[in-house]
Amino acid sequence: MTAPFTGWAFYNRSIPFVGRAKELHFLRETMRTAIEKRSSLTLLMAGAQGSGKTRLLSEFCETLDQHVDAVTIIHTACSEDPEPAYAVIQRLLRQRVYSDPDDSPQVARAKLQEGLSQILKSPQKGEEAAHVIGALIGLPFEDSPYLPQIRDDETQSIEARAKEWLVEVMRQDTERAPILCVIDHLQLASPEVLQLICFLENALQDCPILMIGAYTGSKASRIAAFKPLRALKRAKLIELQPLSDAETARLTQAILTPAQGEIAPVLKAVTANAFGNPLSVEQILQLYIERGAIDPSKDPWILDPKLISASPIASDLQTQIESRLSRLKENERQILDRAAVLGEQFDCQGLEMLRRFEEGVRNPEEYFKWDPQMAQEECLRILENLKHRQILQQKSVSDLKQGCYCFRHQVERQVLSQQIAPARKRSLHMRAALWLKDKADPARLAQHWDLAHCPEQAGLCYQQAGDEAAKQRALPEALAFYQNALARLPEATAPRTRLELFHNQGKIHRILGDLNSAISCFEQMLRLAWILNDRIQGGVALNKLGQIHRTRGEFDLALTQFNRALTLFKAVGDKRGLAACYDDMGRTDLMRGELDSAEERITEGLRLRQALGDKRSEAVSLHHLGILFSSQGNLKSALDTQNKALQIARAQNDERTVTDILQSLGAIAYQKGETEQSVALWEEALQLSRITSERRMQGVLLNNLAEALIALHRADEAERHLAEACTILKDVGDKRALADALRNRSNVHLSRGTYAKALEDAQNALAVAQSADARIQIAQAQCTLGQIYSATLYGELPDRPDRMKKAQTAFQSALELFKSLGLPAEWARAALAEAAFLAEQGRLSEAKTSLEQVQKLCERLSLLDLQKRAERILNAL
Secondary structure, three states: OOOOOOOOEEOOEEOOOOOOHHHHHHHHHHHHHHHHOOOEEEEEEEEOOOOOHHHHHHHHHHHHHHOOOOOEEEEEEOOOOOOOOOHHHHHHHHHHOOOOOOOOHHHHHHHHHHHHHHHHOOHHHHHHHHHHHHHHHOOOOOOOOOOOOOOOHHHOOOHHHHHHHHHHHHHHHHHHOOEEEEEEOHHHOOHHHHHHHHHHHHHOOOOOEEEEEEEEOOHHHHHHHOHHHHHOOOOEEEEOOOOOHHHHHHHHHHHOOOEEOOOHHHHHHHHHHHOOOHHHHHHHHHHHHHOOOEEOOOOOEEEOHHHHHOOOOOOOHHHHHHHHHOOOOHHHHHHHHHHHHHOOOEOHHHHHHHHHHHHHHHOHHHHHHOOHHHHHHHHHHHHHHHHHOOOEEEEOOOOOOOOEEEEOOHHHHHHHHHHOOHHHHHHHHHHHHHHOOOOOOHHHHHHHHHHOOOHHHHHHHHHHHHHHHHHOOOHHHHHHHHHHHHHHOOOOOOHHHHHHHHHHHHHHHHHOOOHHHHHHHHHHHHHHHHHHOOHHHHHHHHHHHHHHHHHOOOHHHHHHHHHHHHHHHHHHOOHHHHHHHHHHHHHHHHHHOOHHHHHHHHHHHHHHHHHHOOHHHHHHHHHHHHHHHHHOOOHHHHHHHHHHHHHHHHHOOOHHHHHHHHHHHHHHHHHOOOHHHHHHHHHHHHHHHHHOOOHHHHHHHHHHHHHHHHHOOOHHHHHHHHHHHHHHHHHHOOHHHHHHHHHHHHHHHHHHOOHHHHHHHHHHHHHHHHHOOOHHHHHHHHHHHHHHHHHOOOOOOOOHHHHHHHHHHHHHHHHHHHHHHOOHHHHHHHHHHHHHHHHHOOOHHHHHHHHHHHHHHHHHHOOHHHHHHHHHHHHHO
16 A cells, blocks of 8 residues: 655656665665564664655655565655644554545544454454544544543543554554555654654564654764654664765756756766755756756757856755745745745645735735735746746645645745744734634644744643643643743733643643652642632642642641641632542541541541532542441442442543542452452553553552462562552652552562562561651551561571561561551451461460451451461461
């Protein structure tokens, strides 16, 4: 499947491919290698502007079928104009499923779903893949059952799941034929696209795929310009060198094939001044034509040796282009200036709008000469002439949904833009922004307003672009847009808009795990709320700050912020804010092990939310109440409450709360000894957390899964999960969960008999828990330390008595703390571990007494797995 590149012609005569034989051979051999080894390979092609990158790729694609069997070829180029982050990926996928660029969104969505269904060989999978990927690339299915609208945008991110579907689609597609994927002008790609390239290279290593990215610049420039591409592990770099003098002469001679007369002076001049750059060759020959030294209107072309000798040629590309542009007529130059302002694509309607604006300002009499038909015809005539002169080329479709034109080479547009007087450029960009208001995306409008020196209008457009990116779950892109908006909207005239921007930025930073940046944003939000005397928004900011401090284990500071928020909400009678505060304070008490206070506050928050009829928040409070029941050892009530919360959350399409509840249900299953069930629940929750980009929850779930896998004697899998969990939890600053992960990693080492590493991780877990005043985690770490010390009792080590003493102290500290916290299930686990230690010491009477207590408690709490373990030890005694 091949879509043609731009035609390679000069005055309607094809330009043959000259030079680059070595590079072309290398591309073909790399494609063969990818096919034969069924391996994904990546090439980055660098070259100066006009060096022939696109032409080389065109020749490679157009002749590939002569060298290998059927290959699926998809290719596109990044745009110089602002566009959504994944617009390049949308163009590639639309090309793959035979969707024309001018198809309506409705038709494009239908073709995407049909095409993916064929590739995946399943209508159901194709539908889900199309809906998820479509939401990422800007083709959203509004009524999708897979991506329901969720009121809390904070949790909306499908990037991870969309990437998984892209991998599945490409993997399945390679079963039919190998894939060649080409992206030109990669220097204009968004960071998201560059990161996606790295992700695909890693995820599709065993698939016959060749990905090629071509960009303007040198190999060295890649390091600075393409930081995300540093993750590419196996990419090869190709740098296009200038053509040799002989190749430059051959290219010139090939273009001048229809000419008669002595061409040696032309060959000499071109070779001397083009410096091996194919675009310079074209520009120099065009200059000769415009100066009359070459006449292409005759067949054969006529060369004038005298004019050739008398026509000096500049030796750099920009000066050559400037020389050509200086020979344009006034009306031609005016149209090109306006075209350069409008963007990468333009049409007569836009050009005419700018003409009327400029000429109407200069000459009001033009109002009375209004003849739309004549103006349209004149514009088209000039555009066709510029097309004939090799400056413009016509495109069949555009984002404006009309036939349009573009510059043959973007460097010509850049030179034109540089030469427009600053005041005129500002004025033209302002008019372009006004005209494109309902025709272009907000990011493109923002660029026009920026260039018009209208920062406030640009800021509002960047805010709109950020909101749209957030809805499409492109969170890094949304952050960048919000930052641009803040840089342009002054506090003096837009304090409320800035408050909203800081709020949105803070939510995204928190989702992505950058808690320091989130705190900074919410503090700015709080400051602006104070200036505006907006107590509701001030309470929201304080509440968000409290949640972050709670995540970090800074419980006293968290409660301080919640109390401040509570004061503000009470002052204005905001019941929704009061409910949130009570629930958050109860959750904090729960984390500290203060269960009575936690129950009182969570219940009050639940009462207020039920009175408000806020179903989504009701599910959150029920979830927290279920956690409280689990902590008290009341697993039946916990299970009933969590299932009720899950039913409400699913009905509200609240993916974040569903994830939290699945995590808690997995914990209940684990406590009941249903380890396989806990793994299934946590894996489902992990998948959802990747969809919503909740990094902290990903770390928690990976840790939980590791703990279950340890119990299932799958230590290697557990260790891999724990490595990722520790990295995430350190990044997001969740000390409680990090202490859990370190303790579980200690248990992995303990299961392998590597006691030194086990002891180190357990001690670190205790230190982290103590720094966060996380008493539950402190007790758990002490219990693990007791198990490590007691596991090393056997042998002839000289410090045996000391280790026995340390083990006894650690177990007793854990048991006392669990008892004081009112956590019977945790106490039972610690008591069981201590009983095993007592039995090993020969203190059988004490061990039996403890085991009998554990048995009775486990029977009451329905902790069947612990009960069976206690029975086995008793029977052995």
